[in-house]
Amino acid sequence: MERKQALALVKEQLRPKRYEHTVRVTDTAISLARHYKLDVKKIEIAAIFHDYAKYRNPNEMKRWVLSEKLPQDLLEYGPELLHGPVGSIMIEKEVGIKDPEIQSAIYYHTTGKRNMSLFDQIIFIADYIEPGRSFPGVEEVRSVVYHDINKACWLAARNTIEFLMEHEQPIYPDTFQLYNEGLVKTG
């Protein structure tokens, strides 16, 4: 699918601010894919569709979790965690995008997980560092991502866990597993 057609399809699904975020994630992901020598056109499609399900009704997303037999524990962590896993299936059913690499990256873009592929990592971290983001610590992540993408993903997980704990929000196990894996890898 071409960029223009893909952007037109997601634009219908998103609010203007989220659409602008999506364009910035896409440009960030393309730059990382060039650097890390991945398929730029494929990364582009994954980035464009990464938040496809963001504004779907939570009850609708819940029904997809049940009918598609996604991990039921997703339902215990609040609706924010559903748009990745549900979006990865919606793009197949509604848009006809059936590609394991693209669907995996969209599935895990919010929580991350241990053992992410480079393709997964680029979508995960592009979402975190796109120029519109101002999370505490994001500058450090931007400064390491072109040298050490494992470190960048670990920092993003650590910062997210800190943020969630400060707000007494539940933390999905995949996010912890990414954090733990990074401690072992970066020693």
Ligand code: DGI
């Ligand atoms: O969809 P975006 O806003 O672009 O970004 P995202 O998909 O990374 O979602 C960010 C939201 O997800 C933010 O509100 C924090 C939340 N989040 C990230 N990891 C976890 C989490 N929420 C819970 N409950 N548990 C997590 O592990």
Ligand code: FE
């Ligand atoms: Fe998202």
Ligand code: FE
């Ligand atoms: Fe994210």
Ligand code: FE
């Ligand atoms: Fe996003």
